């Protein structure tokens with residue numbers, strides 16, 4: 001009897017403890033996922049911001065998903081904002097160019113007003129900008145705490161070490177590798193054309209070549225380990241794509257548990273491989289041999305000189321930066337070239353003008369003189385215009401690390417910021433009635449493309465946090481385009497369906513088949 005009474009007492013205590021734990025957990029979750037967001041919502045309204053009403057736990061995600069029934073068309077229009085982000089487009093009509101919307105339990109301040117952005121950013125130092133915590137967690141396997149995601153003094157230190165590796169002088173050492181990778185692609189195309197297939201999926205081809213280039217430019221790819229890292233980085237990216245959709249929603253990882261777990265594991269493997277590449281290179285440090293890629297330049301900064309390591313990054317930080325170069329650089333650059341080739345295929349006059357410019361400025365492309373690339377002025381205008389109409393990074397994200405007081409508005413600390421670059425690049429009040437026309441000449445005599453606001457053109461972001469790799473992109477873009485336009489003529493294939501879509505980057509959903517004819 002006594003034993004039964006004792007065990008029922010133990011059971012009672014045990015059940016009570018479990019109940020208390022569950023209650024505490026429930027209270028904590030309710031606080032963080034319901035009360036705190038509600039409080040933030042009320043606070044933001046008091047601060048002067050309006051927006052669509054969120055519902056728990058999805059915020060406005062359901063509305064966004066409902067509203068993005070995908071449309072692709074045979075008509076090629078550059079008026080793409082309402083196609084790729086119909087929800088932002090319709091919210092803009094109701095709430096203006098600055099409003100609040102919610103991804104799950106996370107509020108985002110949407111901005112498509114360059115003047116608002118200018119005033120707000122003038123109040124914030126680059127080191128005081130954070131990155132939305134939901135994305136920092138979500139993209140951890142891709143970027144770690146690399147420059148794209150770093151914040152505060154860590155960001156200052158990394159930017160200080162990394163920016164000098166992108167000087168034109170350093171980048172020139174990578175030019176011959178870019179030429180070789182492009183020639184390899186040209187050879188592939190020639191043999192495909194010779195076998196009677198004139199239609200080439202340009203997007204797939206350029207992505208592969210740009211991937212090859214960025215992997216070599218970031219950490220060298222000469223050996224088997226390098227190739228393996230490249231393959232795994234791409235698999236990681238594809239796996240992470242499949243886990244997207246419910247950012248900010250509590251327990252969103254469990255919706256895609258298998259893929260999230262898979263991505264974490266691939267991420268760990270990539271880190272291990274990258275680490276062993278870095279250690280090998282540290283152990284066999286040879287200045288000349290290493291100055292061929294970004295990792296080499298970073299190792300040079302890191303290498304002990306007279307017993308001092310003044311700009312050191314740890315091995316883990318080097319791993320994160322190499323991954324960041326790869327993910328930050330390869331898709332953006334390849335998409336800028338891909339969209340340009342579509343625009344040139346649609347505008348034969350500009351294709352011919354660029355070919356003439358290449359003949360005049362570069363002359364013999366078999367001995368491409370890299371120093372002459374800077375004189376390809378029309379090509380630069382075409383690039384600027386392609387980046388305006390189809391910005392590969394369709395939005396820029398930030399998080400406030402302190403309150404920002406604007407005249408009669410306050411952006412509270414911890415607010416996520418979502419800058420809609422596509423909306424601003426297509427805004428007729430910024431660019432005029434021909435905003436949706438391909439008109440490279442608008443950049444001929446004006447770096448801002450004759451827009452009426454400097455902050456209305458942000459393909460590489462803004463302020464101290466703007467893209468650190470843009471010089472690399474300029475060089476790669478010009479080399480690839482010079483070689484391609486000197487060898488081939490491009491026309492739009494009848495099988496092309498115009499389907500710009502956002503999957504992190506702005507890409508053609510069904511690829512870009514073009515008819516490619518040798519000159």
Ligand code: HEM
Pocket residue numbers: 147148149159324325326328329330332333336391392393395396397458459460461462463464465466467468469470472473
């Ligand atoms: C067409 C090509 C490219 C585009 C459109 C592009 C666009 C951008 C944008 C919009 C940002 C965010 C800026 C901001 O928050 O204000 C960024 C940052 C960054 N990009 Fe690029 N990028 C390109 C090429 C590259 C390349 C080739 C690399 C490296 C190899 C690179 C590395 C980075 C890094 C490390 C950052 C973070 C900078 C920081 O936060 O300090 N990007 N880029």
